[in-house]
Amino acid sequence: MVGMGGRKMARDEENAYGSQDPDDQQQPLAQERRLRLILAGRTGVGKSATGNSILGHRLFPSRLAATPVTRSCALGSRRWAGWRVEVTDTPDLFTAQGRHADPDCTERANCYLLSAPGPHALLLVTQLGRFTAQDEEAARGVRELFGAGVLARAVLVFTRREDLEGGSLHDYVRATDNRALRALVAECGGRVCALDNRAAGAERDAQVGELLALVERLALEHDGAPFTDDVYGLAWARRHARPEDTLRLVAAGLAARGLGRGWGRQWGRGRRWLEAAKRGWPLALLLLGGALLLVLLLLQRGAPGPD
Numbered sequence: 001m002v003g004m005g006g007r008k009m010a011r012d013e014e015n016a017y018g019s020q021d022p023d024d025q026q027q028p029l030a031q032e033r034r035l036r037l038i039l040a041g042r043t044g045v046g047k048s049a050t051g052n053s054i055l056g057h058r059l060f061p062s063r064l065a066a067t068p069v070t071r072s073c074a075l076g077s078r079r080w081a082g083w084r085v086e087v088t089d090t091p092d093l094f095t096a097q098g099r100h101a102d103p104d105c106t107e108r109a110n111c112y113l114l115s116a117p118g119p120h121a122l123l124l125v126t127q128l129g130r131f132t133a134q135d136e137e138a139a140r141g142v143r144e145l146f147g148a149g150v151l152a153r154a155v156l157v158f159t160r161r162e163d164l165e166g167g168s169l170h171d172y173v174r175a176t177d178n179r180a181l182r183a184l185v186a187e188c189g190g191r192v193c194a195l196d197n198r199a200a201g202a203e204r205d206a207q208v209g210e211l212l213a214l215v216e217r218l219a220l221e222h223d224g225a226p227f228t229d230d231v232y233g234l235a236w237a238r239r240h241a242r243p244e245d246t247l248r249l250v251a252a253g254l255a256a257r258g259l260g261r262g263w264g265r266q267w268g269r270g271r272r273w274l275e276a277a278k279r280g281w282p283l284a285l286l287l288l289g290g291a292l293l294l295v296l297l298l299l300q301r302g303a304p305g306p307d
């Protein structure tokens with residue numbers, strides 16, 4: 001496993017930190033097709049448990065706790081159906097509380113480096129039957145960090161599949177009266193999947209197979225190209241540089257987007273407002289012109305004509 005605490009610095013094409021997995025040696029890297037996944041969602045929904053199910057063994061710490069268990073991003077990988085599947089587990093990076101704990105964007109930069117040059121799918125994890133305001137906030141945080149376009153690569157993963165008691169997830173989602181959940185499902189293109197992370201053996205393999213088949217389809221729809229942006233571009237371009245320096249640069253890049261604290265954040269908000277205002281200028285001018293014309297017409301009508 002690779003995380004902020006224990007990064008290995010071997011260099012190759014694996015991610016912006018280099019390769020870490022010992023069984024990478026079994027097949028030349030160039031021949032391996034990759035599926036990179038990021039786990040996102042509010043704290044305690046079962047992100048790490050989902051990561052462990054995907055990997056087929058317990059790598060990420062996962063337990064019931066009153067405070068967040070995952071404190072920094074970590075990466076694990078496995079082989080599946082000819083793919084090298086890489087999973088990045090994340091702490092709470094997406095709610096106000098999580099962002100507050102990452103004022104300089106270092107942890108968010110760590111997420112970028114571990115998943116560079118970009119994820120093929122973002123797994124937005126939520127708990128079946130408990131889609132709360134915090135889940136909505138986490139989804140907003142995801143949009144804020146990666147941009148709204150990332151939802152075109154998102155799969156909504158419901159943990160506690162056992163609560164469906166054999167029922168259909170699609171029926172559940174269709175019937176829910178939670179409008180925010182319905183809207184998010186639509187934004188994710190209807191890609192939903194449920195996992196019982198307590199399952200083991202063949203049952204777990206079948207559930208994970210369903211999820212990875214969905215991810216594979218999504219990746220192939222994009223011709224195997226990952227989701228990317230300018231910060232991923234920066235992380236990838238510097239993959240042979242010192243990881244510590246790249247981490248700093250990437251964190252600065254994210255702060256410049258207004259994701260940091262204090263003035264940086266206010267500046268980012270201000271800049272976004274200005275950009276929106278700039279885009280709105282032509283319409284504002286048109287409306288102003290129309291209003292002026294109307295006033296002139298009214299004045300002309302009201303003015304006394306020649307006798």
Ligand SMILES: Nc1nc2c(ncn2[C@@H]2O[C@H](COP(=O)(O)OP(=O)(O)OP(=O)(O)O)[C@@H](O)[C@H]2O)c(=O)[nH]1
Pocket residue numbers: 042043044045046047048049050061062063064065067068069070071090091092159160161162195196197198
């Ligand atoms: N019954 C059941 N419990 C689950 C399932 N998925 C996760 N859990 C439990 O939910 C609790 C929280 O899971 P975690 O994997 O630690 O959740 P997390 O989102 O990674 O939490 P943080 O690291 O704190 O952000 C653990 O006790 C898991 O065993 C599931 O599908 N079914």
